[in-house]
Amino acid sequence: MTRMDDLAELLKTLCPMFLLVDQNGHILRVGPTLQKLRPDCVMEGQSFLDIFEMVRPRTVTTIPALMAMAGANLHLRFHDEPRTALKGLVAPLPGGEGAVINLSFGISILDAVRDYALTSADFSGTDLAIELLYLVEAKSAAMDASRSLNLRLQGAMLAAEEQAYTDTLTGVKNRRAMDSLLGQMIASNAPFAVMHIDLDYFKSVNDRLGHAAGDFVLQQAARIMIEETRDDDTVARIGGDEFVVIFQGLSNTDRLSAIADRLIERLNQPMRFQDKDCRISASIGTALSTHFDSPRAEDVLQASDLALYQAKREGRSCHRLYSTLLKAQS
Template sequence: MMTPQQLSDFASKICPMHVIIDASGKITSAGPTLRKLRPELEWDGADFFAVFTMSRPRWVRTVKDMLSSAGAKLHMNFDSEPQTGLKAVLAPLPDGGGFLNMSFGISVLEAVQDYDLTSADFSPTDLTIEMLYLVEAKSAAMEASRQLNMRLQGAKIAAEEQAFTDTLTGLKNRRAMDHVLARMIAAGREFALMHVDLDFFKQVNDTMGHAAGDAVLQRVAQVLVECTRDADTAVRVGGDEFILLLDGLTDPSKLENIANRLIQKLEQPIPFEGKMCQISASAGTTLAKGAPPRDAATLIHEADLALYAAKNAGRGRHLFYQPHMEMAG
């Protein structure tokens, strides 16, 4: 027959949440996990009913009551805060005391978090171990899922950005312009649409090659961004044609200044592999203001007419759309 100390040592190994009480209800042994829950408590010699409050069965109030309920599930809480709920089953001992094997029951996850418990605090055969492994696996799976979702979202954003971006210049493309233009018209925004076309760009491509042409287009994109605001949209609609959507800007004098500054900057020689590329630009602008609002196709058509009027007038200049241009067109 085991001595009380041997019984305590044995129980601590296989039931780390056990309590052994004597016939008077004094605690003679407590498992290491229980001690971890109340490290400040003097467990040995403490009165069981001073440490725990029985919640069910309600009639259990003494050691005798507990012994008479041997084999039945007991529900109790710590008497002090936090009043963690526990479950236990009592087995009578020959000396008149009892052995209580305790667990957290379904509140185990909350207890693990509250007391920073690990698998080492439970019996290796306890189902709690399996539950902790499942929780850990679920957490790992959820984190992997979250990371995957973030990567997919990032890939989606990158794909959408690429779908609306001109790969050579980094400006918005025609598809993006259609979306922005439709949104501005639907919102009743006042804005200017400026169509910019490069002069003498074909000569650069023909005499210096397409690599030089690409360098020129990238410089043009840089100038367009420099001469506009963050609220504006610079678009490469194809080849050497660009459109600016200037949100909230319909003042002719300000627009004339922007166009002239663009043209002046673009007439400055652009270096490429030790040589200079010389181009210019023409621009035509129409204003989206007043009622009724004009549709996107009409606005683009009007800016086109103004642009080609500027080219026919000698290139390197800017003109606003005028109704009489319809006849000339």
């Protein structure tokens, strides 16, 4: 047996919902419980992202991005029906040979047991799911209904809370989330920067190619902003074609200008939609909380807005700092 075969045999016992993938994301081995969920699907040899759809984080759309999420919580589901919700964890193998991806059901375990007729034999002996299954079997029908309802209510509450702070079109945060975060930053007295981004010529894309093209451009623009900022930064869509990025603990204007320049460069590239080019650019204004002796959220936002409109007055597709405006006025 090869080393991969030995590893797969071990994983069958420890985590029967595992996937063993190579460095290119092709599936080499599949855990017995996971295969039971799709008995007619030959997973081995297929690409991981051809079988599973990433739900969070939305930025994981390639195998390199997946491999880079080692140790982070992943939320995913099957592409086909039933689209069972799953949680996952990526553990890279030594030497870059690939990775082990371990999956679990999370709070959807009761639905999974029902949908796939799973038993205790389908889980690791140390999995807490075993204990839950015994409890489910021991409860009365009334208690089963009560627990199931509570789980669904909890999931609905979490989903509702997440939705309340998320822009449904782009998947980034919305104005409500931005206001909440700025309030937290002000209360903590931590330094931060606000970058206000306006997509130039977006209206012409909508007028010329339709709202579907406009939606596509907004989604691509949001993706670019996420890719060009740090994990600790927050991207929010606050209007039709307006975005704000909040940089926590970042007040270095050279670094902020470099980020803005990368955003402008990437957003200037044509976006292909249904064999047609969508062309936009970006005007950007940035303000720092450190510009103010006693910063307020509305003051920093207004300052970034003033810097943005200075960029627009100077020809668009450029970045201006509020500090530059202050020097010009002094």
